[in-house]
Amino acid sequence: MFEAIRRLSCVLAAIDRVLLTALIAAITLLVLANVAARGIGFTIAWADELAVYAMIMAGFVGASLMLRLRTAPSVTLLHEILPERVVRILRVLIALTAIVFAGLLLWMCWLWFDPAGLAAAGFDIRRFEGTTFNFIYTETTPVMGLPASWFFLIMPWFALTALIHAMTNLAEDAGMIAPPPEAPGADANGEGAA
Numbered sequence: 361m362f363e364a365i366r367r368l369s370c371v372l373a374a375i376d377r378v379l380l381t382a383l384i385a386a387i388t389l390l391v392l393a394n395v396a397a398r399g400i401g402f403t404i405a406w407a408d409e410l411a412v413y414a415m416i417m418a419g420f421v422g423a424s425l426m427l428r429l430r431t432a433p434s435v436t437l438l439h440e441i442l443p444e445r446v447v448r449i450l451r452v453l454i455a456l457t458a459i460v461f462a463g464l465l466l467w468m469c470w471l472w473f474d475p476a477g478l479a480a481a482g483f484d485i486r487r488f489e490g491t492t493f494n495f496i497y498t499e500t501t502p503v504m505g506l507p508a509s510w511f512f513l514i515m516p517w518f519a520l521t522a523l524i525h526a527m528t529n530l531a532e533d534a535g536m537i538a539p540p541p542e543a544p545g546a547d548a549n550g551e552g553a554a
Contacts, residue, residue, distance in 0.1 A: 362528075362531040362536045362537045363537060365524060365527050365528055365531065366528045366531065366532075366537060368524055369428055369524050369525050369527075369528040372424075372428075372520075372521045372524055372525070373425060373428050373429070373521075373525070376421050376422075376424055376425040376428075376521060377425065379421050380418055380421045380422055380425060383414045383415075383417055383418040383421065384418055386410070386411075386414045387411050387414045387415055387418065390407045390408075390410055390411040390414065391407075391411055393407055394407045394408060394411075405503045406503050406504045408503075409501060409502065409503040409504055410504065413501070413511045416511070416514070417511065417514040420514045420515070420517070420518040421514070421517075421518070423518065423522070424518050424521040424522045424525060427458060427522055427525045427526060427529070428525035428528065428529070430529070438450060448533060451529075451533040452530060452533045452534050455526050455527075455529045455530035455533050455534075456530060458522065458525075458526035458529070459523060459526045459527060459530060461522075462519050462520075462522040462523035462526055463519075463523055465515070465518070465519040465522075466516060466519035466520060466523060468519075469515050469516040469519055470516075472494075472496060472512075472515075473496060473509075473512075473516065474488075474492060474494055474496075477491070477492050477494070478497070485497050485498060496508075496509050496512065497509050
């Protein structure tokens with residue numbers, strides 16, 4: 361079972377890499393296009409807004425990927441002074457904390473998007489809003505006028521991928537599955553290079 365979770369984590373990490381690359385490229389192109397447009401006297405307002413949304417989404421995608429790759433900034437002082445057995449327990453506690461956080465966030469996203477309530481309303485948005493006072497599906501972005509829920513979908517994606525990655529990290533840290541070969545630039549604790 362844990363190997364299946366790790367395989368799923370690898371697939372999600374690959375998707376995250378592609379998505380993160382696309383988002384960073386989009387941010388770069390949108391900002392450069394708007395700089396060029398301003399140079400000739402006009403502003404592309406939607407490009408600014410889309411760049412902001414892309415940056416927010418890139419932050420969530422990158423955070424999930426960093427969790428799996430164990431490259432997030434961390435304080436390793438305790439890892440350096442405590443015995444290996446205690447460090448292993450700390451890593452398990454960190455993975456458990458990440459699982460609880462991601463699980464709670466996924467549950468909150470379920471409540472926020474309320475797919476069960478939407479289905480109960482027959483997928484009639486107005487009826488759904490009238491019974492739940494949840495306006496997530498009709499809120500629009502200020503400039504582009506696109507459904508904001510399209511951009512909000514990054515939250516359940518982040519919660520799901522972080523949960524899978526944290527479960528994989530826990531399985532590796534608890535010795536249920538062998539950790540992957542050491543990544544280039546990783547130190548003895550498995551943390552990324554500074």
